[in-house]
Amino acid sequence: MTKKAKRPAREAVADTGAQVRINVHHVTRVEGHGNIVVDVRDGSLERCELQIVETPRFFEAMLRGRPYLQASHITSRICGICACGHATASLRATERALSVRLSEQTTLLRKLVMHGEMLDSHILHVYMLIAPDFLGVGSVIPLAASHPDIVKRALRMKQFAGDLCATFAGRHTHPIAMTVGGFTHYPKREQVEALRARAEALLPDVDATVELFGTLPFPKFERETEYVALVQPDEYGFIDGMIGSTEHAPRPLEEYRAVTNEHLEVHSTAKHTAHQRESYMVGALARYHLKHEHLHPRAQAAAAHLGLSAPCYNPYYNSVAQVVEIVHCWDDLIQLLDTVLARGIVPEEPAPVTLRSGARGVGAADVPRGILFHEYQIGEDGLIQEANCVIPTGQNLGNIDRDMRALVPTLLTEPEETITQRLEMLVRAYDPCISCSTHFLNVEFVGK
Amino acid sequence: MPAKPKIAFFDFSSCEGCQLTVVDALQTHLGLLDLVEIVQFREAMSEKGEDYQIAFVEGSCTRESDEARLQAIREQATIVVALGACAHLGGVNSMKNRWSIENVQTYVYGKHGRELYESYPARPISAVIEVDYAIPGCPIDRNEFIQIVQKLLQGRKPKLPDYPLCVECKLAENACLNKQGIPCLGPVTRAGCAAICPQYGSGCEACRGFVPEANFEAMRDVLRGHGLTDVEIDAQFSMFNAYQLKEMGDAAPLSAQSGNGSRRRATDAEKLPSSTFAAPKEA
Numbered sequence: 001m002t003k004k005a006k007r008p009a010r011e012a013v014a015d016t017g018a019q020v021r022i023n024v025h026h027v028t029r030v031e032g033h034g035n036i037v038v039d040v041r042d043g044s045l046e047r048c049e050l051q052i053v054e055t056p057r058f059f060e061a062m063l064r065g066r067p068y069l070q071a072s073h074i075t076s077r078i079c080g081i082c083a084c085g086h087a088t089a090s091l092r093a094t095e096r097a098l099s100v101r102l103s104e105q106t107t108l109l110r111k112l113v114m115h116g117e118m119l120d121s122h123i124l125h126v127y128m129l130i131a132p133d134f135l136g137v138g139s140v141i142p143l144a145a146s147h148p149d150i151v152k153r154a155l156r157m158k159q160f161a162g163d164l165c166a167t168f169a170g171r172h173t174h175p176i177a178m179t180v181g182g183f184t185h186y187p188k189r190e191q192v193e194a195l196r197a198r199a200e201a202l203l204p205d206v207d208a209t210v211e212l213f214g215t216l217p218f219p220k221f222e223r224e225t226e227y228v229a230l231v232q233p234d235e236y237g238f239i240d241g242m243i244g245s246t247e248h249a250p251r252p253l254e255e256y257r258a259v260t261n262e263h264l265e266v267h268s269t270a271k272h273t274a275h276q277r278e279s280y281m282v283g284a285l286a287r288y289h290l291k292h293e294h295l296h297p298r299a300q301a302a303a304a305h306l307g308l309s310a311p312c313y314n315p316y317y318n319s320v321a322q323v324v325e326i327v328h329c330w331d332d333l334i335q336l337l338d339t340v341l342a343r344g345i346v347p348e349e350p351a352p353v354t355l356r357s358g359a360r361g362v363g364a365a366d367v368p369r370g371i372l373f374h375e376y377q378i379g380e381d382g383l384i385q386e387a388n389c390v391i392p393t394g395q396n397l398g399n400i401d402r403d404m405r406a407l408v409p410t411l412l413t414e415p416e417e418t419i420t421q422r423l424e425m426l427v428r429a430y431d432p433c434i435s436c437s438t439h440f441l442n443v444e445f446v447g448k
Numbered sequence: 449m450p451a452k453p454k455i456a457f458f459d460f461s462s463c464e465g466c467q468l469t470v471v472d473a474l475q476t477h478l479g480l481l482d483l484v485e486i487v488q489f490r491e492a493m494s495e496k497g498e499d500y501q502i503a504f505v506e507g508s509c510t511r512e513s514d515e516a517r518l519q520a521i522r523e524q525a526t527i528v529v530a531l532g533a534c535a536h537l538g539g540v541n542s543m544k545n546r547w548s549i550e551n552v553q554t555y556v557y558g559k560h561g562r563e564l565y566e567s568y569p570a571r572p573i574s575a576v577i578e579v580d581y582a583i584p585g586c587p588i589d590r591n592e593f594i595q596i597v598q599k600l601l602q603g604r605k606p607k608l609p610d611y612p613l614c615v616e617c618k619l620a621e622n623a624c625l626n627k628q629g630i631p632c633l634g635p636v637t638r639a640g641c642a643a644i645c646p647q648y649g650s651g652c653e654a655c656r657g658f659v660p661e662a663n664f665e666a667m668r669d670v671l672r673g674h675g676l677t678d679v680e681i682d683a684q685f686s687m688f689n690a691y692q693l694k695e696m697g698d699a700a701p702l703s704a705q706s707g708n709g710s711r712r713r714a715t716d717a718e719k720l721p722s723s724t725f726a727a728p729k730e731a
Contacts, residue, residue, distance in 0.1 A: 055460065055461040055510050055511055055514065055567065056553075056556065056557070056565045056567060057461055057510070057541055057544075058544045058552040058553070058555070058556050058567070059556075060555065060556050060725075060726040061544055061547060061551065061552035061555040061556050061726070062540070062543040062544045062552075064555075065546075065679075065683075066543075066683050067680050067683050070683060070687060073653065073687070074540060074543070074687065077463050077465070077539075077540045077586065078463060079463050079464075079465075080462075080463040080464045080465025080466070080467070080468045080469075080587065081464075081465075081468060083463070083465060124471075141486070155475050158475070159475055159476075162472060169648075170644065170645070170647075170648035170650075171644070173463075173465035173468055173469060173587050174465060174586065174587060176644065176645050176648040176649075176650045177648040177649055177650060179650065183649075184648060184649030184650045185647075185648040185649040185650075261729065262728040262729060263728045263729045264557065264558065264560060264564065264728050271557070271728045375725075377725070381677075381679075382680075383679065386723060386725035386726070387725070387726060388725055388726040389726075
């Protein structure tokens with residue numbers, strides 16, 4: 001029952017001695033669909049870009065006319081990996097529009113859910129998507145055979161992260177118990193105590209993660225860029241705060257459009273962004289630059305061990321910054337669980353909303369792949385009138401294009417397989433979650 | 449079917465959360481990997497094989513140019529399984545169907561949206577190809593996924609529950625949310641998820657689709673009793689099932705007050721003032 005392959009995984013056709021074409025459809029091991037196109041003619045780079053080929057889904061249009069209580073449940077469906085992050089940014093947009101004051105407990109529990117998602121996503125990315133590149137295997141499946149201890153450790157850590165989300169929000173994809181003004185469910189004390197004990201017991205795995213990534217050779221490549229992330233006065237946080245930049249004073253969230261400046265690029269179904277330069281970068285490396293002084297001591301030590309210090313303009317080090325954030329989130333969640341246990345868990349009714357005509361609010365969360373904005377306008381009838389979402393991967397696309405344009409000329413003497421691999425690794429380092437809007441990766445060479 | 453069937457995963461318009469749930473399910477059922485050979489799973493592996501017997505398809509079909517890819521999967525696979533609400537029902541993607549395609553293209557991508565972003569009303573994959581089985585839910589339930597795969601490997605036919613969610617909710621000893629004033633679609637929704645949303649205090653949103661012979665009128669009465677307006681009730685019904693409701697035509701349990709279903713499609717859209725709220729700057 002074999003049938004012809006619908007589409008070649010990789011086609012390499014030598015046209016002439018001077019013109020070569022390589023086409024890799026749907027670069028694997030990223031969440032989403034994209035193609036890389038590289039066009040080199042007579043030794044000069046004519047075109048180099050990341051094409052997004054995922055189907056657009058029109059979430060912002062869908063939200064119009066829907067009750068505000070549905071917004072976080074709808075928008076968590078933008079991305080299966082960042083589901084809690086989308087829900088959080090969505091809830092904050094609604095809550096800021098409707099003048100909701102959150103309790104201290106709600107804020108604490110939301111942080112724990114975000115930590116669970118950050119860990120789940122980062123562990124998936126560094127162990128299952130990045131590590132195979134360095135350990136010389138195609139993916140996590142052969143990795144399980146060649147390095148079973150590494151895969152088992154990753155699964156242990158990832159399962160904990162998922163259980164952390166599930167304990168407070170019902171599940172990671174898609175969270176259930178987070179609602180406007182608070183939560184609809186609270187765990188029992190024993191569940192929180194059990195999580196606390198597991199977190200402690202898994203600390204050797206966290207240390208082993210730092211050790212492992214300390215041994216991997218990250219490619220050397222640098223291009224100066226602007227970093228953008230949420231900043232808070234006294235913490236390495238992931239919810240609320242101001243919009244920080246390495247090249248501009250912090251701005252309030254309401255000014256996000258002055259940072260993102262969304263515009264269309266014809267080759268991509270995602271919108272591109274630009275702030276002080278032609279492009280900027282968001283995500284773990286950006287967060288590290290803007291607030292590394294607030295990292296937990298163990299995470300600071302991990303950064304030193306891994307050779308990460310600011311400024312670092314090597315985008316491959318985004319994966320290193322993710323490892324540092326794994327350490328930070330782990331220590332922080334232990335602290336947060338201790339706080340929750342010390343306060344005791346008190347079931348609360350969600351905080352009340354104030355409906356008024358044309359209420360607008362911006363919500364932001366720094367999700368695994370970077371800063372995420374939701375903005376809604378909600379009518380007096382509680383129905384959403386306008387919606388806008390600016391996703392992290394969209395913000396990184398312009399920066400990826402420019403990195404590729406800087407990288408390719410340095411690789412022209414290398415075999416195409418090497419160029420392809422280095423470009424794929426570059427794109428993967430950004431951890432693009434293209435289902436946010438779109439899908440990723442093909443490499444197409446024209447001429448060389 | 450060979451002793452060790454080859455299986456492949458594909459995604460169309462979706463968040464890929466169902467495939468992630470498959471990854472999570474495999475974490476606790478690693479033995480399953482000894483019984484099958486995964487030849488394609490783009491989200492988790494680079495290796496790619498085109499020889500497979502069972503295809504799991506996540507996502508809705510939302511553009512004509514995706515139909516050929518679906519048909520190629522159908523041609524190759526002995527068994528095609530719709531994975532999750534988007535593939536099974538149209539899911540959240542079909543919420544956009546209440547507007548004209550031009551309207552949503554322009555709202556999100558500005559005046560060039562129409563030419564740059566091909567799209568048509570979202571539909572379940574069964575609207576394009578024949579589908580053998582569905583694993584419902586948004587996302588799928590990992591235990592149900594394992595059970596259905598086990599049945600397929602044993603050569604048995606998986607059967608979905610044909611009773612409402614309330615049955616499972618009662619078995620889980622949850623207090624009824626509708627009785628506490630919290631809107632819940634459990635009475636009209638197909639069971640199979642162990643009532644996970646009510647268990648976490650949140651009303652069912654019918655992501656698994658409607659149960660056969662659902663009493664929608666009684667459901668509307670209950671929701672009205674919570675003080676929900678007709679527009680809000682329509683919004684409850686249509687979060688995952690907008691495509692299904694449109695297919696029901698005049699039998700759809702919708703008021704004429706909103707454009708959420710079959711009756712007023714695209715009429716509201718034209719009433720909206722043009723907005724640049726979400727649109728990018730023009731180049």
